[in-house]
Amino acid sequence: MIFLVGFMGSGKSTVAHQLSKDLGRPYIEMDECIENQEGLSIAEMFSQYGESYFREKETEFLKSIQEDSIVSTGGGVILSEENREILSKSTVVYLKASWHTIVKRLEEDTERPLWKGDVEEKKSRFKERLPIYEQTADHIIVVDEKTPKQIAQEIEVCLKD
Numbered sequence: 001m002i003f004l005v006g007f008m009g010s011g012k013s014t015v016a017h018q019l020s021k022d023l024g025r026p027y028i029e030m031d032e033c034i035e036n037q038e039g040l041s042i043a044e045m046f047s048q049y050g051e052s053y054f055r056e057k058e059t060e061f062l063k064s065i066q067e068d069s070i071v072s073t074g075g076g077v078i079l080s081e082e083n084r085e086i087l088s089k090s091t092v093v094y095l096k097a098s099w100h101t102i103v104k105r106l107e108e109d110t111e112r113p114l115w116k117g118d119v120e121e122k123k124s125r126f127k128e129r130l131p132i133y134e135q136t137a138d139h140i141i142v143v144d145e146k147t148p149k150q151i152a153q154e155i156e157v158c159l160k161d
């Protein structure tokens with residue numbers, strides 16, 4: 001299993017798709033799978049049942065993955081110790097994007113429940129998570145100013161080591 005982790009907008013979904021094509025391996029979009037299982041969007045889960053409900057579903061989903069695949073995780077997957085424990089049994093790649101890159105990419109976004117409101121709040125969430133992504137990762141790939149193809153190729157090199 002290869003887990004791609006990183007903040008919202010760091011390119012996990014985009015790069016997972018590219019890697020999957022390059023390596024001929026299946027990929028899983030965690031957020032989407034949970035939404036399908038629950039029959040609700042993430043925004044609806046947050047508003048109807050609260051963030052903790054979504055976090056429980058995230059852990060259940062991680063535990064249930066069987067197929068050896070490339071997993072595009074949710075941005076907050078590294079928050080729980082239990083999740084980090086599960087991730088540590090596989091290869092974890094952190095897509096490290098700068099704050100500037102994230103803001104540029106999510107400028108138009110209205111869907112992500114944790115990308116709303118006060119900019120300082122969002123920035124402090126970003127800063128708080130940085131060290132956790134780094135500690136959880138086996139490989140750190142800086143993604144700023146790179147194409148998805150370049151990023152996938154860098155990952156492929158790391159995976160060979």
Ligand SMILES: Nc1ncnc2c1ncn2[C@@H]1O[C@H](COP(=O)(O)OP(=O)(O)OP(=O)(O)O)[C@@H](O)[C@H]1O
Nearest residue numbers: 007008009010011012013014074075105146147148
């Ligand atoms: N290397 C890149 N260069 C330019 N734009 C990119 C790159 N990677 C992703 N993007 C764009 O940035 C936005 C966010 O990318 P993506 O949805 O892949 O991020 P994510 O990490 O999966 O986010 P989330 O955690 O919210 O699911 C998309 O509009 C995507 O097209």
Ligand SMILES: O=C(O)C1=C[C@@H](O)[C@@H](O)[C@H](O)C1
Nearest residue numbers: 008031042074075076113114
């Ligand atoms: O960063 C986060 O905490 C999140 C990121 C998204 O991928 C979703 O998993 C959800 O919106 C929460």
Ligand SMILES: [Mg+2]
Nearest residue numbers: 012013014072
């Ligand atoms: Mg995504």
